[in-house]
Amino acid sequence: TILILDFGSQTVQYSHLITRRCREHNVYAELMPCTTKLQDVNFKPKGIILSGSPYSVYDEGSPHVDPAVFDLGVPILGICYGLQEIAWNLAGEVSKCDHREYGPADIIINKFGNGAVDALFEGFGEEMRVWMSHGDQLSKPPPDFHVIGHTRTAPYAALAHNSKPLYGIQFHPEVTHSPNGKAVIGRFILNICSCRQNWTMEEFIGKEIARIREICGPKGRVIGAVSGGVDSTVAAKLMHEAIGDRFHAIMVDNGVLRLNEAQQVDVMLNKDLGVNLTVVDASELFLSRLAGIEDPEQKRRAAEEEEKGAEAKGRVEWLLQGTLYPDVIESISFKGPSATIKTHHNVGGLLKDMKLKLIEPLRELFKDEVRALGRLLSIPAQLVGRHPFPGPGLAIRILGPVTRDQVKILQLADNIYIEEIRKAGLYDQIAQAFAVLLPVKAVGVMGDQRTYEQVIALRAVQSEDFMTADWFSFPADVLRRISSRITNEVAGINRVTYDISSKPPATVEWL
Ligand code: XMP
DSSP states (O other), X not given: OEEEEEOOTTTTHHHHHHHHHHHHTTOXXXXXXXXXXXXXXXXXXXXXXXXXXXXXTTSTTOOOOOGGGGGSOSOEEEETHHHHHHHHXXXXXXXEEEEEEEEEEEEEEOXXXXXXXXGXXXXXXXXXXXXXXXXXXXXXXXXXXXXXXXXXXXXXXEEEESSSSEEEESSOTTSTTSTTHHHHHHIIIIIISOOOOOOOHHHHHHHHHHHHHHHHTTTOOEEEEOOSXXXXXXXXXXXXXXXXXXXXXXXXXXXXXXXXXXXXXXXXXXXXXXXXXXXXXXXXXXXXXXXXXXXXXXXXXXXXXXXXXXXXXXXXXXXXXXXXXXXXXXXXXXXXXXXXXXXXXXXXXXXXXXXXXXXXXXXXXXXXXXXXXXXXXXXXXXXXXXXXXXXXXXXXXXXXXXXXXXHHHHHHHHHHHHHHHHHTTOGGGXXXXXXEEEEEEEEEEETTEEEEEEEEEXXXXXXXXXXXXXXXXXXXXXXXXXXXXXXXXXXXXXXXXXXXXXXXXXXXXXX
């Protein structure tokens, strides 16, 4: 396992990418806040990576690592701020650049006297393109370090210790703009840390099923809410594989699901996947709790509390949660910069008096890993490829008051939108598509009558991991068909707009 310590690199985006890159080499990596004390790390890391950060090392209140990491004897790679952190700890010097360096740069790889290069940069030739994003840089290396790479403006762009496996690089190998970046991370974790490449989904299934059986014991019963999404379906199927009918799935129809969702999930789980499922219609309860709430965080809480209440009514010990690793990461907060962007439904915020113990079999996985797992568990391709759908459902896509009528309007519009995307063969090119009901009315004309009705915004994004996202470029005729169907078939809508914002600065959802 590689331990990645996060210094709050741009709302943890970069640290998140470092974690992914390690796993793409089939090496398990875990991200923790930089303030983690070594005694609280419950595994023995084979290597440590220190992430970037928006701070300057000398700033008051800037984050620093437990100095004990430097005495562990395991290899350490500092990236950007991580390099400066090594210098700060080991008596080097850091100073401000004249101006922030952001963008591509060429690293010239230093050669030793015998013509060889450092193991970190082996096989990349003499020079390589990398991505820089920093305001500070090293002005003096710490004693006993030597330079292994430099650029025209940064004489100490990459350093290594003379005798210990300590490395620091100024550039960001985790971003795809550094073409050899993933390979640099590979050199570190494979050649320098000697990690074994045993992180695969086949291995994961076996281990996780054994772990579930062990923690549940021979009699333990588990319930879990399913939503029809990939995560909860994969989690449910995994539980079923592990403990059979001692797992019982519950689908709570909270009144803010997509059109006919509960019926479809009922058929899929009970008939196709053989998982015990009960559908509970709790739409009255939910919608009455949601009535009058406009604040997004409050909407999330209301949806969440009612759901947990409904779940806790069985005679069971365990509650299955489909929490994924990005939810866990986004909820890691140390001070400000990596503080949670939004309260995610799956992490934290559970009812305090809930007696059920949590079981989270997907907690270590990224979304693409969950999909791979789903395929191995023989879950139908159309489901495995389904776009994510947020726990609080359509409640966070109705920007004004949530009522049954508003839900119906959004369900119909969303259904037309997704249907047309599928018909056009575009569904799999899009990471997430959905409709949003805006809290404004606009003027229109129908026949010779003026209308004054609501507006639907369509959102479709492409994204690797939802930490960043770009809006999808639809062919105009597809948008035209969608718009015309929605305004014709959905009473109460006279205008359709398409959201052309990327994340950042926008988020995927509107709330
Ligand atoms: P944002 O809007 O944060 O969305 O850019 C990123 C991904 O997270 C989903 N999302 C949520 N999922 N509960 C969830 O279960 C939530 O409260 C929530 N908010 C956003 C969103 O649909 C997208 O896939």
